[in-house]
Amino acid sequence: MRGLLIKDILLMKxxxxxxxxxxxxxxxxxxxxxxxxxxxxxxxxxFCMFSISTISxxxxxxxYAFLFTLPVTREQYTAEKYVFGILTGGLAWLVVNIxxxxxNVVRGRADAWEIxxxxxxxxxxxxxxxxxxxxxxxxxxxxxxxxxxxxxIGVIFAIGFLAVRSAKIFQVDxxxxxxxxxxxxxxxxxxxxxxxxxxxxxVSYLVSVRxxxxxxx
Amino acid sequence: xxxxxxxxxxxxxxxTLNCSLDLQPGYITGLIGPNGAGKTTVFKSALGLITxxxxxVSIFGKPINQxxxxxxxxMGVVLADSGFSGYLTVQDITRIMKSxxxxxxxxxxxxxxxxxxxxxxxxxxxxxxxxxARVKVLAAMSHKARLLILxxxxxxxxxxAREELLDTIREYMEPxxxxxxxxSHISTDLEQLCDDLYLINEGAIVLHEETDALLGGYGxxxxxxxxxQNLDKKYIxxxxxxxxxxxxxxxxxxxxxxNQPEIIMEKGSVDEVITMMIxxxxx
Numbered sequence: 306m307r308g309l310l311i312k313d314i315l316l317m318k319x320x321x322x323x324x325x326x327x328x329x330x331x332x333x334x335x336x337x338x339x340x341x342x343x344x345x346x347x348x349x350x351x352f353c354m355f356s357i358s359t360i361s362x363x364x365x366x367x368x369y370a371f372l373f374t375l376p377v378t379r380e381q382y383t384a385e386k387y388v389f390g391i392l393t394g395g396l397a398w399l400v401v402n403i404x405x406x407x408x409n410v411v412r413g414r415a416d417a418w419e420i421x422x423x424x425x426x427x428x429x430x431x432x433x434x435x436x437x438x439x440x441x442x443x444x445x446x447x448x449x450x451x452x453x454x455x456x457x458i459g460v461i462f463a464i465g466f467l468a469v470r471s472a473k474i475f476q477v478d479x480x481x482x483x484x485x486x487x488x489x490x491x492x493x494x495x496x497x498x499x500x501x502x503x504x505x506x507x508v509s510y511l512v513s514v515r516x517x518x519x520x521x522x
Numbered sequence: 523x524x525x526x527x528x529x530x531x532x533x534x535x536x537x538t539l540n541c542s543l544d545l546q547p548g549y550i551t552g553l554i555g556p557n558g559a560g561k562t563t564v565f566k567s568a569l570g571l572i573t574x575x576x577x578x579v580s581i582f583g584k585p586i587n588q589x590x591x592x593x594x595x596x597m598g599v600v601l602a603d604s605g606f607s608g609y610l611t612v613q614d615i616t617r618i619m620k621s622x623x624x625x626x627x628x629x630x631x632x633x634x635x636x637x638x639x640x641x642x643x644x645x646x647x648x649x650x651x652x653x654x655a656r657v658k659v660l661a662a663m664s665h666k667a668r669l670l671i672l673x674x675x676x677x678x679x680x681x682x683a684r685e686e687l688l689d690t691i692r693e694y695m696e697p698x699x700x701x702x703x704x705x706s707h708i709s710t711d712l713e714q715l716c717d718d719l720y721l722i723n724e725g726a727i728v729l730h731e732e733t734d735a736l737l738g739g740y741g742x743x744x745x746x747x748x749x750x751q752n753l754d755k756k757y758i759x760x761x762x763x764x765x766x767x768x769x770x771x772x773x774x775x776x777x778x779x780x781n782q783p784e785i786i787m788e789k790g791s792v793d794e795v796i797t798m799m800i801x802x803x804x805x
Contacts, residue, residue, distance in 0.1 A: 308622035315614040316607060319645075362607050370604035374569050374671075375622055376594040522571040522604075 309377055309385040310392075313359040317393075320355070327351055331401050341405045341420050345398065346427040352397030353431045356390030357438050361447045370522035379520075383443070383513045387506060390435045398428045426495050429502040436509035444516045523547075523583070524669050524701045530567050530577035539563045539725040542577075545669075545703050550695065552716035552733075553705040554796065560725040561705040562602060565673040568703070569599065581669065595623050598662030602674035602705075605658050608647030612640055615661055623665035631664040638686070651678035659687060663694050670694070670702040676711050684708070688715055709792035713737065719792065723800045731773075740790030741775030742798070744768075749785060760802030771798035 317324070327348055334344045363369055373379065402424060409417045437457065445453045525545035532539045539560045545551045553561050566572045568579055570586040579586050582593055606615055612635050619626045635642060638656050646654060659675050672691075676684045688711060694700060706712050712719060712733075719736060721729040731740075745753060746767040757774035771794075772778060778785060788794070 308618050311621050312607075312610075312614075312618045315617065316609055318614075319609050362609060366608065367604045368607055370566070370571050371599070371601050371606065373571060374597070374599035374601065376591045377622070378591070521573060522566065 306377070306381050306385050306388070308375070309382060310389060313356075313385070313389050316359055316362050317355055320358070324352075327397075328400070332404060335404060335408045341409070342423050342427065345401045345405055345420070345424040346431070348401045349394050349398040349424075349428055349431045350434065353390050353394030353435045354438070355393045356386050356435060357442050359389060360386060360439070360442045364446055367522070369520070373522060379517045380514055383439075383510060383517050386439050386443075386513070387435070387510055390439070391432060394428070394431050394435065398424065398431075422492065422495055426498060429495075429498050432502055433505055436505050440509055440513045440516055443513050443520075524581065525568060525671075525703060526578075526580045527564070527568060528578045528580075530564075530579060531575045532563055532567060532572060533575055534563075537563075537725055539567070541720075541722065541725065541727045543703075543720055543727065543730075545701050547701055548695075548698060549717045550691075550702045550704060550715055552712035552719040553703065553722060554707070554709055554712055554719055554792065555705075555722035556796075556800070557707060559722045561707075561722060562673055563725070564722065565601065565671060565703075565705065568671060592624075595625065595665060596668045598665065598667035598670045600658045600662045600670075600672045600675045602677055605654065606646065606661070609645055611645055612642045612657060615657070619661060619664060626665045628664075631660055634660045634664075634690070652680065652683045655679055656683070656687065659690065663690070668700055670700070670704075672702060672704040674705055674707070676706055676708060684711060691715060709796065713792045721796055721799055728799050729795070735773075736792065736795060737790055739775060740771065740773050740795050741778070742788040742790065742794055743770040743772060743778060744786040744788070745770060753785075754781065755805055758805055760798045761805060762798060762802040769798065769802075771795065771802060 331344050331348045334347075335341070363372055372382065402421060405420055405424075406417045409420065438454070441453050441457065442450045444450075523544050524547055525543075527541065527543040529542055530539065537558075537560070541560070541564065543551075543553070543564065553564060555561055563572070567574055568581070568586075570579070581589060582596070584593070606618075610618075612632075616628050616631060619631070620628055632642065635657065638653075638660070640649070640653055640657060646657060649657070655675060655678060659672065662670055662672065670691075675691075676687055679687060691702065691704075692715070695702070704712065704716065716733050718730065718732045720727050743753075743758075744766060750768045750770075753770075755770075757772045757777050758770045759773055760771040762769045771790075775787060775789065778787060
């Protein structure tokens with residue numbers, strides 16, 4: 306696993322300019338007083354996605370075949386993609402959070418803790434997005450993966466639309482439900498979501514392992 | 523046996539691979555055949571990169587999927603159509619190999635790359651075909667593996683680079699306990715290097731012979747129609763009609779030298795044997 310992580314870090318070295326660009330962009334957005342949580346989420350999601358980009362590098366020029374002749378198992382390869390995504394996303398989240406908290410203190414605002422907890426919620430959401438993207442990318446590859454992602458997003462919107470329509474038909478008051486959610490404590494909600502997030506990552510990993518085990522190179 | 527393929531079968535559309543192959547300790551075994559004969563499919567089967575429709579593969583006496591990671595470190599692989607990402611540099615590869623292989627000799631690898639004039643800090647996608655081939659082979663050899671599996675390692679190399687590479691392979695065999703399975707479509711490469719040769723065509727092994735026996739015992743007879751009628755064909759294995767009369771492939775050239783010295787004979791070369799085995803008709 307260590308060898309694969311080193312490989313991906315070295316591959317990402319090629320995208321150092323993009324890394325720096327996003328960090329500067331985040332700082333710029335903070336200075337321009339953009340919504341802090343938005344900036345943190347934006348940076349976290351982008352950095353999580355670097356893991357997907359390493360899958361494209363591996364796939365390019367039939368690189369998979371050689372990778373699986375190295376002393377690594379297909380399970381290790383799959384697990385490394387999650388670890389790499391969580392590490393890069395988590396690290397970006399941490400760095401941008403620190404900058405955000407410092408900016409908040411400098412500006413004399415008192416909501417630093419709330420920012421951290423809210424952005425933690427979005428960190429989990431970023432990992433959930435990663436959990437969808439990794440198996441899709443492994444299954445369909447770079448070209449078809451993009452189409453598959455559009456279809457998945459389309460299906461999610463369609464489900465949402467249908468849910469809202471059916472709620473109207475069956476006269477369920479969604480805004481009342483949303484108001485109730487708002488009254489809940491942020492801490493316990495985040496903890497429950499964290500557990501759900503871990504469960505989703507595990508299920509996603511198992512699906513990815515099945516996909517990669519079946520692959521022929 | 524270091525590597526054993528037993529009746530492996532794989533079908534892709536109208537191509538079917540069906541073959542057996544052994545690699546003995548201390549041997550360099552060559553796999554030779556025309557493009558599309560199934561060489562790469564044999565390698566991918568041996569390495570567990572494709573699922574087989576039948577047959578078994580064992581490496582170091584174990585099925586490939588039961589090899590431990592430590593045992594897999596004892597293999598070095600070059601694939602014709604795949605390698606490390608072109609976005610990595612030789613220095614990057616050194617770091618990766620160091621963390622993957624306990625026996626990786628980074629000094630040897632770097633020195634060999636320098637000797638070959640390979641820039642260490644340049645991305646490999648900017649390398650020439652020959653440079654890329656060289657990095658692949660050196661990386662495969664850099665961790666003192668007992669088993670090397672080299673699919674077309676000399677593809678795209680000029681004569682000098684090929685000779686240099688073949689010398690490196692010979693040097694690699696010096697410790698005596700190492701084995702190599704190598705494929706090439708350039709027969710002279712394998713003629714010089716291999717202890718035994720497998721000839722593959724249309725997914726099947728059509729000939730397996732020790733290289734010395736092949737070069738020493740096989741030969742071509744060029745006979746007229748009349749000579750053909752009177753010839754003792756006991757040791758003729760393939761024949762091909764041409765404008766002159768017949769070209770005949772024998773695996774006992776000495777027999778004909780002794781008994782029919784008037785016939786025009788040529789010593790066997792791997793290319794001639796391949797052509798006759800594939801294009802010639804059986805008797």
